[in-house]
Amino acid sequence: MPKYLLLKRYRGGPEPHRPFPPMDQWDPKDVEAHLAFLRQVAETLTESGEYVDGQALTPSSSFVRYGGPDAAPVTTDGPHPETSDLIAGWMMVDVDSYERAAEIAAYISSEPGPGGEPLHEWIEVREVMEPGAPIEGA
C-alpha cells in the first residue's frame, strides 16, 4: 500500500488549464458548492479506508537558513515574487497503486468552480518513501 502526497498550490506549478479568480470573488453558491465538495472528498476517502491526513497552509511563507556560529538565523520573509511556488495544502492517501492516487487527484481537480464548472486545477502527486528497512530483498 504506497502512500501518496497530493499537493494543492496557491501559485506555481504548470500553466493553469483554466485560469479562475480567487474564491472570494465567486458567486456565494459556487463557494458553498466548492467547500462542500472538498469536505465530501475527505469523507469519501475516509470511508474507503484511503485517507491518512490532510492540512491546509496559510499563504504566508518565509525561508530560513543557518546564519553561522553565534549568528542569528537568516530569514527571508515574503512577499515572494508571484512566480514562486506556494503550497496551499496537502492530503496524504494510502492506496493500492499510483493509478488510484492519480484517480483521486483528478477527482479533486474536478472540484466545482465559478458557475459550477470544474476547476481543472493541477494537483501535484508525490509518492512517499517508505520508512524502515525492508525484511526481504525486493
Place this chain on the structure above:
Amino acid sequence: MSLKPASDALDEGALRALVPRVLAALVRSGEDFDAAEDALQEALIEALRTWPEHPPRDPRAWLAAVARRRLVDARRSEAARRRREEEAPADPAPVPGAQPAGDDTLFLLFLCCHPELSPASQVALTLRAVGGLTTREIADAFYVPEATMAQRISRAKRALRGQRFERPGDLAVVLRVLYLIYAAGHADRVELTEEAIRLARQLTLATDEPEARGLLALMLLNHARLPARYDDAGRIVPLDRQDRSLWDEREIAEGVRVLQSALAVQTDERPPGRYQIEAAIAALHADAPSADETDWPQILSWYDELVALSADPVREDPAAVLGRAIAVGHALGSAAGLRETGRLRDVLGERHRWHAARGYLHALAGDPRAAAEAYSEAAGRATNVAERNHLVREAARLRSEARAAT
C-alpha cells in the same frame, strides 16, 4: 444472559475527578510527584479497562492502592517488575477522606501551572494530573502523536523536580492555563471546553478569588452559545445571525449567577478583573432577545474597563481593542467604529482580525463593496480553516450584494 443496567456503566467523569485527590494524597505522603503521577496514570488506564466489569467498592482507595503498588514495583528490580502484570489488584477497604477535595485541586493546579513551564507543558500536565485524561486523549485533542505528548509531559515533570511546592502558586497563571484549555476546544470535538469548565468549577470550590468565578462564568456563557455558533455543515454562524433559541438557557442562567456572585464582592479599590469583565460582556450578549436589542452602550462601557486593564492595550490585548471598536460602531455609529480601527492600523493592520473588524463595520455602514475587500484581506491572513472559509463566504456574499445594488 442479561443486559447491563445503565447505572453499571463506568462514570468516567467521576473516575477522573478522583485523580487530583489521589495524586495529591500520594505527593503529600512523600512520594515524588513525577513518579506518583506516572503510577497514577497507569492505575487510571487499568481502571478504565477493568472497572466496567469489576467496579470497586471504594474507587478512590482502589486507585490509590494500585498507584502505590505501581510505585513500589517501579522501585523494585527488573525481575520483580515482570511479575506485576500477573497480579490482579485486590479491592482494598474504604479509607476515610483526608484533605478536602478543593485543597487537593488547588495544590495540584499550582504545581502543574508552575510559572517555569511553557504554556503547552502547563496545559498538558494540568489535563493529565488534574483532569485525569490519558496521554492518548490529550495527544488527540492537540493533534500530535501520543509519543510527542508523553515526552512533553515527562519533560515538564522533570523541569518541576526540586521545585518547592508548599508556597502558594500564581493563580493568574492557573486561570490563563484553564482558559487556554477552554479555547483549544474545537467545534467538532468539544471535550476540551467541557474539561476546562469542569476544572474551573473545581477551582471555584477551592478558592474565593472572584476572578476564578469570573473565568467559570465566562466559559459557561460562551459554551451556552456554542450550539448556535456552527451549523450542521460546520460553518461558523456569526453572533448577529445565530438562532438564539439554540442557546442553552440553563447554562446562561448559571453563568450569570456565578458572575453576579463574583461582582458582588468587588469594590472600587478592587475592581473586577479581565475574566469578570469579559463574562459581563458575554452576559449582555446572552441577555439580548435578538441582535437588534443588544445593549451596546453598556457593552462599550465594559470594553472601556477591559482596555483600561492594560498599560498598552493595542499591543497587549488586541482582541479587546478590536472588540471595543465593534462596540463603538454599534453604540456611536459605524463611522466612529471605523475611525477607531483606523487608529489601530499601524500596530494591528497585518492581523486578520483587524481586517475582519473593518469588514464588519463597513457592512454595518451599508458599504458592501468595502466590506468585501476587507473580508478578502482578512481571509488571506486567517490561520484557522473554519474561520478562513467563513471570511471567504462573507466576502463572496457582500460582493454579490454590491453587484446586485448597482
